[in-house]
Amino acid sequence: MLKIENLHARVEDKNILKGINLEVKPGEVHAIMGPNGSGKSTLSSVIAGKEEYEVTEGKIYFEGEDIEELAAEERAHKGVFLSFQYPVEIPGVSVTNFIKTAINESRKAKGLEEMPAKDMLKLIREKSEMLEIDRKFLSRSLNEGFSGGEKKRNEIFQMAMLEPKLAILDETDSGLDIDALRIVANGVNKLKSKDNAVVVITHYQRLLDYIVPDFVHVLHNGKIVKSGGKELAHELEAKGYDWIKEEASL
Amino acid sequence: MDLKDKLVSSFLAFENKVDVDTHVHNVRSEAIKIFEEKGFPTKKEEAWKYTSLNKLLKEDYSVFPKQENALDYKDVKKYFIHEIDTYHVVFIDGKYSSHLSNTTHDGIDVCLMSSALTNPKYRLIIENHFNKAATTDSLPSLNTAFSQEGVYIHIPKNKIADKPIQFINFSTGNESATLLQPRNLIVAEENAHVQIIERHQSLTENPVLTNSVTEIFTKKRAIVDYYKIQNDAENASLIDNTFIKQQRESIASVHTFSFGGKLTRNNLNFFQEGERIDSILKGVTILGDKQHVDHNTLVHHIEPNCESHQDYKGIFGDSSTGVFNGKIIVEKEAQKTNAFQANNNILVSDKATINTKPQLEIFADDVKCSHGCTIGQLDESAMFYMQSRGIPKKEAKALLMYAFSNNVLSSVKIPEIKQRINKIIANKLGVSIGFDL
Numbered sequence: 001m002l003k004i005e006n007l008h009a010r011v012e013d014k015n016i017l018k019g020i021n022l023e024v025k026p027g028e029v030h031a032i033m034g035p036n037g038s039g040k041s042t043l044s045s046v047i048a049g050k051e052e053y054e055v056t057e058g059k060i061y062f063e064g065e066d067i068e069e070l071a072a073e074e075r076a077h078k079g080v081f082l083s084f085q086y087p088v089e090i091p092g093v094s095v096t097n098f099i100k101t102a103i104n105e106s107r108k109a110k111g112l113e114e115m116p117a118k119d120m121l122k123l124i125r126e127k128s129e130m131l132e133i134d135r136k137f138l139s140r141s142l143n144e145g146f147s148g149g150e151k152k153r154n155e156i157f158q159m160a161m162l163e164p165k166l167a168i169l170d171e172t173d174s175g176l177d178i179d180a181l182r183i184v185a186n187g188v189n190k191l192k193s194k195d196n197a198v199v200v201i202t203h204y205q206r207l208l209d210y211i212v213p214d215f216v217h218v219l220h221n222g223k224i225v226k227s228g229g230k231e232l233a234h235e236l237e238a239k240g241y242d243w244i245k246e247e248a249s250l
Numbered sequence: 251m252d253l254k255d256k257l258v259s260s261f262l263a264f265e266n267k268v269d270v271d272t273h274v275h276n277v278r279s280e281a282i283k284i285f286e287e288k289g290f291p292t293k294k295e296e297a298w299k300y301t302s303l304n305k306l307l308k309e310d311y312s313v314f315p316k317q318e319n320a321l322d323y324k325d326v327k328k329y330f331i332h333e334i335d336t337y338h339v340v341f342i343d344g345k346y347s348s349h350l351s352n353t354t355h356d357g358i359d360v361c362l363m364s365s366a367l368t369n370p371k372y373r374l375i376i377e378n379h380f381n382k383a384a385t386t387d388s389l390p391s392l393n394t395a396f397s398q399e400g401v402y403i404h405i406p407k408n409k410i411a412d413k414p415i416q417f418i419n420f421s422t423g424n425e426s427a428t429l430l431q432p433r434n435l436i437v438a439e440e441n442a443h444v445q446i447i448e449r450h451q452s453l454t455e456n457p458v459l460t461n462s463v464t465e466i467f468t469k470k471r472a473i474v475d476y477y478k479i480q481n482d483a484e485n486a487s488l489i490d491n492t493f494i495k496q497q498r499e500s501i502a503s504v505h506t507f508s509f510g511g512k513l514t515r516n517n518l519n520f521f522q523e524g525e526r527i528d529s530i531l532k533g534v535t536i537l538g539d540k541q542h543v544d545h546n547t548l549v550h551h552i553e554p555n556c557e558s559h560q561d562y563k564g565i566f567g568d569s570s571t572g573v574f575n576g577k578i579i580v581e582k583e584a585q586k587t588n589a590f591q592a593n594n595n596i597l598v599s600d601k602a603t604i605n606t607k608p609q610l611e612i613f614a615d616d617v618k619c620s621h622g623c624t625i626g627q628l629d630e631s632a633m634f635y636m637q638s639r640g641i642p643k644k645e646a647k648a649l650l651m652y653a654f655s656n657n658v659l660s661s662v663k664i665p666e667i668k669q670r671i672n673k674i675i676a677n678k679l680g681v682s683i684g685f686d687l
Contacts, residue, residue: 048638052630072637073646081638088635092653098639101649106640141653158639 001026001197002047002166007058009046016042018222019058024166027194031208031233032201034219035241040201041085043219044170048082049075062166076102077109079165079196083155083172090142095154096124098142099161106162127160131187148175156187163191168199173207185210205237220248253307258286260313261395268398274367277381281394288388300573300605301515301544306487309457311429313396315343319422321453323350329418329451333666336447339401339417344430346399347420358444360415363400363433375404379437383465383493385519390491393463397433400464405442405472414664416447419462421486423454434464438472438500445475445664452486464492468500470524476504477667481674482511484539491517498524498553505662506533507671508543509678519548522584525555533562534655534671536678537570537602544573551584551614560591563655566602577609578619585614591621596628596654598647648679 002024009017016039024030034040046053047060049072060067067075090098104114115123128138131153143151152172159167169188173181188211192198200211208216208230216232217224220241225248226232236244251259261282269275290307291298319342330338337360340350346362353361366372367380380397384390401417421428438444452458468474480488488511494502508514520529535543549558564572574593595604608621628650636646652675662668676682 048634050634050638071643072634073640073642076638076640084635084638088629088632090632090635090650090653092656093649098636098649101645102636102639102641105642105645109640109642162639 001063002199003061004047005059005061007046007060008056009042009053010056011042011053015056016222017046020222020224022217022224024197024199026165026197028215029192029198029200029211029213031213031216032199032219033203033205033216033233033236035245036203038219039222040219041170044082044168044199044201047168048072048080073105074109076162077106081159081162081164081167083152083159083167083169085171085174087143087151087155089144089146091144093142094139095142095157096138099124099158102158103161123161127157130160130190131157132183133157149177149180152176152184153180156184160187160191165196166199167191167196168201170201171203172200173202173204181207182210205233208233218244220244223248253311254289257313257392258282264314264396269367273377274380274397278395278397281381281391284386284391285388285395288391291388297546297575300571301513301542306457306459306513309427309459311427311459312425313429315345315425315428315430319343319424321347321350321420321422326350326420326451326453329449331414331416331447331664331666331670333669334664335413337413337415339415341399341417341419341432343421343424343428344399344419344432358406358409358411359402359404361402363402363435364398366402366435367397372402375437376435379435379465379467381465383467383495383521384463384491385493387491387517389461389489390463390493393431393433393461393491396431397463400433400435402434403436403444403446405438405444407439408441409439410442411444414445414447416449418449418451419460421452421454421458423452423456423458425456427457428459430458430460430462432460432462434462436464436466436474438466438468438474440470441472442469443473445477447477447479447667449479450482450486450488452483454483455485458486460486460488462488462490464490466492466494466502468494468496468502470497471499472497473501474503475663476502477662477664478504478506478516479670480507480511480514481509484510484512486511487513489515489517493519493521494529495521495523496527496529499526500524501528501530503530503532503661505658506545507674508533508535508537509674510541511543512541514543516543516545518546519550520558521550522552522556522558525553527553527556529556529558530661531558531560531562532658532661534658535562535564535572536651536655536675537565537572538567538678539570540568541570542572544575546573546575548577548579549589551578551580551587551589553583554585554587556584557588558590561658562593563658564593564595564604565598565651565654566595566604567598569599569601571602572604574604574606574623575609576607576621578611578621580610580612580614580617580619582613585616587614587617587619589617589619593623594654595623595625596651597625598628644679645681648676648681651675651679
């Protein structure tokens with residue numbers, strides 16, 4: 001589904017990604033861990049198509065297609081979803097209005113009619129119940145004044161509505177208390193199928209107790225320095241990142 | 251002969267044809283003297299520093315359009331808020347069109363300034379109100395001298411206008427350049443309530459300059475809600491002079507939506523002559539090309555315990571220019587005044603300009619006055635957030651701009667106006683997303 005080859009990327013004059021190789025197949029859950037500043041968020045932004053990041057070398061393929069030239073919205077239309085570490089506040093646009101626009105723009109891009117209002121309402125009700133979201137919440141301005149937990153839950157709500165093929169969850173666990181973490185993780189697990197894939201980017205192992213990865217990769221200094229199964233996450237939790245840094249510098 | 255001389259000499263011929271030996275005639279003669287003395291405003295005057303009329307005044311305007319053009323309703327329907335039942339008063343090149351209008355004398359008066367100025371029935375109201383709110387600046391004075399036609403609305407005590415009133419000034423461009431000077435008078439007596447929609451629409455590529463004066467009186471506890479939809483053709487310019495005199499406990503709101511036209515100057519003046527008055531001034535301005543809009547507001551707090559709320563949003567693209575000059579005067583007697591003013595702007599092009607200036611003159615010591623103006627750009631991170639959810643750049647931009655102006659739109663009381671404004675905004679931004687989902 002996602003294939004990244006020798007990816008180098010920079011923002012302004014700073015090289016951040018220095019040769020990433022990663023392959024994610026349908027039905028898989030990958031975790032990308034690593035210390036602060038290792039390039040985790042950059043990687044997710046580059047996959048999602050943020051313009052400020054310049055790919056200097058390497059390729060990103062999504063379902064066999066080179067997506068480097070595609071705008072962020074075109075990648076979204078193909079089924080890439082990024083859950084933001086810091087969701088942006090947009091005063092004046094309600095959660096409902098926003099998600100309706102997003103869904104209908106995606107449908108338009110695929111040559112489909114707008115979703116009938118009745119179906120839209122049904123879908124919103126279904127997905128918000130799954131994530132235990134209060135209906136009043138949906139008429140509030142997008143992310144404005146939301147608590148950390150509300151913001152993250154709102155991200156997963158949007159993911160549930162958009163049903164992406166590839167979901168990248170960037171530090172979705174940060175700012176969540178344990179109950180919110182469980183609700184969010186349950187939501188992600190319910191959305192998982194053999195046809196879609198999830199990339200979980202996280203600093204801590206905590207979220208991985210709920211969203212269990214098939215593969216764990218450790219990112220350090222713009223490169224994946226170690227890959228393994230879910231037990232690698234536990235090892236990192238117990239030993240920290242220093243031993244990885246040492247290993248990498250050998 | 252320049253325009254000023256042409257106007258002054260036209261007046262001599264004009265004045266002998268209208269209302270000789272009446273109160274109004276005296277007001278006219280005074281007004282033309284003031285105009286003759288002051289002339290057109292220039293950039294040397296502080297209030298006109300950022301708006302030059304020079305180019306506009308070079309056109310050879312016909313001062314009294316001769317021919318009356320007929321319009322078919324179906325061709326101009328789109329300019330009306332036709333989704334709701336309203337009274338409408340329509341003028342074509344300054345002349346009343348009975349064919350397109352729907353006036354009334356049933357309980358309330360929605361009719362013509364020309365009849366109010368000449369019919370003895372209205373004499374007292376005219377004597378007490380005509381030119382009693384307008385200031386003696388040169389452009390309102392020019393309008394006063396030539397006042398002939400416009401809308402006359404009188405809502406008697408305790409009456410609520412049963413439907414909104416809209417009036418449209420069409421220009422058809424029979425002349426190579428047209429000067430229009432509509433004159434409107436609106437009197438809401440004690441406890442009366444009325445909603446009004448105003449529009450100026452040019453249907454020609456020829457230059458049109460409108461110098462309009464509207465006087466509004468809100469008596470004790472009256473409520474007037476006024477909506478100005480400014481989305482005119484590219485060669486049409488408007489100088490709107492609106493004066494609102496409020497008595498105690500009255501509420502007056504003016505929403506100004508400026509999207510079109512070549513040059514628009516809104517002189518909006520509120521005078522609070524009683525206690526517990528509320529004045530509301532809101533505006534959304536979205537400009538492109540070389541358009542220019544200048545909002546010049548004045549709120550004069552004269553008595554204690556009054557409020558004013560001002561909120562103007564502006565979005566400027568291409569080489570457009572905007573001006574906001576918001577003056578608030580709080581007199582010494584006007585204790586416990588609560589005056590709020592905000593002017594927020596977004597520049598979406600490197601060549602667009604906004605000049606914004608709050609101007610507060612406060613002589614009382616126990617007041618709450620807050621003001622703030624901002625100039626910024628569209629939030630890039632918000633753009634990426636929206637794009638990452640599948641909303642294309644253009645639509646994301648439109649949604650952000652709409653969101654930016656949303657809190658001004660939310661105070662519009664007639665939903666059909668809000669829908670119309672949403673459509674105009676979508677059109678203006680070249681997108682087809684429905685904002686009011």
